[in-house]
Amino acid sequence: MVDPLTIARLLHRAAYILLSLLAVFFYILPLDVGTGRWPGPDLLVALTFAWGVRRPDYVPALLVAAVMLMADLIFLRPPGLWAALTVLGLEFLRRRTAQNQEMSFALEWMLVTGTLALMVLANRLLLGLTMTPQTSLGLTLLQLFSTVMAYPVIAFVSASFGRITRPEGDEPARVLR
Template sequence: MANTSPARIWTMRAAFAALALLIMFFHLLPLETEPRFWAPPDLLLALAMAWSLRRPDYVPALSIGLVMLLADLLFHRPPGLLALLTVLGCGFLKGRAAPHRESTFASEWLSVALVLTGIATLNRLILTLFGVAQAQLSLTVIQVVMTIAAYPLAVWASQSILGVRKLSPSEAEALVSR
């Protein structure tokens, strides 16, 4: 019952925001001055999806939207587009969190991969439709593949370091009854 207490839920919501800010901080550090020929994984997106599937109560749509909007502004992306797509993708995954409670990690990973691919495709399509300059398609594909490959790392770190585990059926029942 301690895992579903309001204090624990609010602490983990604050931890998600703090972890997101930490990821953004390290992403903005000027460690390399040369342009890269590959795109790093979007760890923020992988983290939001891992937490959305494992503990949807820790990441409400508003906090995901605000964190991703801040990331859009800091990373000089079109403000709100990726935030909206992320909120929609995480919302879709949250709706599927109950069926994934009893499923294997491979099916969870596959659904995350499909949602990540959908987000990247819609993002590119909308930016193309409005004539916004974009990175090469190869960089976008590399970033999606690397984010899909980094998803198990995000799950492992969330589970082992922060204790973000899937809800047991009794915990889910207790959470829904509140």
């Protein structure tokens, strides 16, 4: 008989892949809503961080790397750069939240905001060093702001509908790779 915890992990990993593919699908749809002056949030990173902070065993590093590399290739970004930054940011958040399981949401949100800001800064610096064309700083900051504002919504929806909450009591918060 298969352990129910293993089944839950596998189902949540499949749900993460499905939600990621759904987000990519909606990103590439040729919808022209509004003037297009305000960039939308990076839902993949927000979803990854919301799940990774609460249940690190549901989003292992290799799965995140594969999903983000696929997104890099589809969105024609430099392959692997944003994926590597996302995995590094996720691992940083995992280590911080594992130390303090009773962290308030405000502190979690500030930690995610700081991590996202450092990821964006590192991305811009590395692209600048290689002289790769990039979007304007204003658009990058607007996307960072919209991702930070979308994080609480994604965290709430994940907790309400996906039951992605921190482990309670004797249930271990194991990180599986």
